[in-house]
Amino acid sequence: MFRDMRRRKQLVSDNECREILRSEKRGVLSVIGDDGYPYGVPIDFYYDEDENTLYLHGAKQGHKIDAIKNCDKVSFTTWNRGSQKDGDWAFYITSVIVMGKAELIDDSDTVFEKAHKLAGKYYPSEEEIEAEWKRDGKNVQMIAVHIQHMTGKLVHEK
Numbered sequence: 001m002f003r004d005m006r007r008r009k010q011l012v013s014d015n016e017c018r019e020i021l022r023s024e025k026r027g028v029l030s031v032i033g034d035d036g037y038p039y040g041v042p043i044d045f046y047y048d049e050d051e052n053t054l055y056l057h058g059a060k061q062g063h064k065i066d067a068i069k070n071c072d073k074v075s076f077t078t079w080n081r082g083s084q085k086d087g088d089w090a091f092y093i094t095s096v097i098v099m100g101k102a103e104l105i106d107d108s109d110t111v112f113e114k115a116h117k118l119a120g121k122y123y124p125s126e127e128e129i130e131a132e133w134k135r136d137g138k139n140v141q142m143i144a145v146h147i148q149h150m151t152g153k154l155v156h157e158k
Contacts, residue, residue, distance in 0.1 A: 002099060002149040009097075012152035017096045017155070020080050020152065021047035021054070025121065027078030029056060029145075031067035039067055045076070046118035050129045054098065054145040067140060068102045075099055076145055090158035099149040105142040114142050 025046040026044055033039030041064055046055045054076055058064055068074070082091035105111050115137070119129040 007153070010155060012154050014152075016094065017150050017152035018047070018049060020078060020094060020096045021045075021098075024078045026082060027076050029064070029154075030075040030077070031096065032071045032073070033063060035055055039063055041100060044122060045078070045120065046114065046121055048114075052147045054100070054147065055118055056143045056145065057115060057118060057140050058143065060141040064143075065104065068104060068143065072101045072103065073099075074102045074145055081090045082130060082137065085133045088158070090156055091153045092154060092156050094152055096150060096152045098145065098147050100145045100147045103144045103146065105144055111140060111142045112137070114144075115140050122141070 026042060028040045029043050030038055030040040043056050047053075048055060063148070077095060079093055079095040082093040084091055105114065112133075115133065116129060119132065120126075123129045123132070
């Protein structure tokens, strides 16, 4: 169902893909938007490795939510900060592309749990997470992206 990566020499392992999903903080969620146009939105995320699922958040209404309601197939892309080798100006960047099905999470206990895990990746303290939750928690829509296919690619930007 999913294509193999064409440039197989640049393919990175599933373990390296999972490490990037664990450590990187931002990516782009792409959905099939209005009139069939792709719609990509930069977004924070949390990777639950045990579930092999990405968790994202947003408002309960909007383009992204409408698109997911119309078609649950999504793509998510993230990449690392890259590295350089001595004497080389160009970076080596590893990207990960995920294909999966998005699910809007409605169960309030699950929303609370996953929102807190996501926030723990970004907020400096539990107190700040709690304050944010008290202020805006009722407005949070959690989205699960159940990963069906994942590839990683190492590119030398030269």
